[in-house]
Amino acid sequence: MCFFTTAHSSKIMAAEIKVLFCVGKSAFTEKIHGMGNVDPVLQYVANNSLREHPVLTKLRLRTLEDQWSTMMVASDQAQLMANLIRLINATKAIEIGMYTGYNALNMALAMPESGRVIACEIESTYIDIAKPFFKEVRTAQDTHTTPQFDELIAAGEAGTFDFVFIDADKFNYDRYYEKSLELIRKGGIIAIDNVLWNGKVVNPAPSDLTSQGLDALNKKLHKDQRIELSMLTVGDGLTIAIKR
Ligand SMILES: C[S@@+](CC[C@H](N)C(=O)[O-])C[C@H]1O[C@@H](n2cnc3c(N)ncnc32)[C@H](O)[C@@H]1O
Numbered sequence: 001m002c003f004f005t006t007a008h009s010s011k012i013m014a015a016e017i018k019v020l021f022c023v024g025k026s027a028f029t030e031k032i033h034g035m036g037n038v039d040p041v042l043q044y045v046a047n048n049s050l051r052e053h054p055v056l057t058k059l060r061l062r063t064l065e066d067q068w069s070t071m072m073v074a075s076d077q078a079q080l081m082a083n084l085i086r087l088i089n090a091t092k093a094i095e096i097g098m099y100t101g102y103n104a105l106n107m108a109l110a111m112p113e114s115g116r117v118i119a120c121e122i123e124s125t126y127i128d129i130a131k132p133f134f135k136e137v138r139t140a141q142d143t144h145t146t147p148q149f150d151e152l153i154a155a156g157e158a159g160t161f162d163f164v165f166i167d168a169d170k171f172n173y174d175r176y177y178e179k180s181l182e183l184i185r186k187g188g189i190i191a192i193d194n195v196l197w198n199g200k201v202v203n204p205a206p207s208d209l210t211s212q213g214l215d216a217l218n219k220k221l222h223k224d225q226r227i228e229l230s231m232l233t234v235g236d237g238l239t240i241a242i243k244r
Pocket residue numbers: 001071072073095096097098099100101102103104120121122123126145146147167168169
């Protein structure tokens with residue numbers, strides 16, 4: 001399912017952030033999430049840098065009630081991506097793997113009102129959680145199931161997107177990356193989540209095809225002359241690929 005959203009300007013409630021955030025652990029790096037475990041350094045980062053839109057706060061707290069809430073993007077990572085969107089004046093973005101919509105909404109809020117976010121999610125229960133929060137800020141909506149790369153390319157939208165966030169089924173990451181590279185413009189950004197996969201990419205077990213696949217993609221991107229590259233240890237590992 002894809003939401004086409006239009007962003008509205010955000011108001012920041014910095015005073016509340018110190019109360020609302022706590023820091024949870026992801027297995028490799030720490031993840032600022034609100035799961036309850038407190039790492040003092042990351043708590044400091046949360047307290048002194050996070051500027052979460054009130055609707056995002058509500059969505060994050062609702063998502064934490066879900067049994068799979070560890071899938072939610074870390075708040076500091078989302079804020080970094082929002083700032084990248086602002087930096088490159090992005091107005092068209094795709095998210096592959098929306099879950100309950102925290103980052104899709106985060107991206108929409110970082111764009112002007114004419115902005116467009118296509119957020120793809122296969123599980124309808126997650127979309128149902130996201131919908132009321134999207135409704136609070138969106139003015140337009142359309143829905144699909146999985147990423148419609150070929151339809152977008154056929155519709156003449158190759159080279160027109162500014163930002164893609166890849167955060168869905170890991171086996172398809174390479175395909176998502178190649179299609180995203182077609183869809184984004186020069187200077188556009190592809191952000192890829194979970195590239196450290198709990199640290200297992202360092203020495204993938206012979207039976208661990210997911211870690212092997214992510215490791216292969218990491219190594220491919222390292223040599224890929226079509227992009228500028230950074231691999232960050234934020235969250236579970238975030239690759240930033242900028243199209244040359
Ligand atoms: C890690 S979560 C995404 C977290 C989300 N980006 C956020 O901001 O919190 C991955 C999501 O991808 C979804 N997913 C898996 N395969 C997919 C596919 N082929 N197309 C669309 N969504 C998919 C899963 O159902 C899951 O909700």
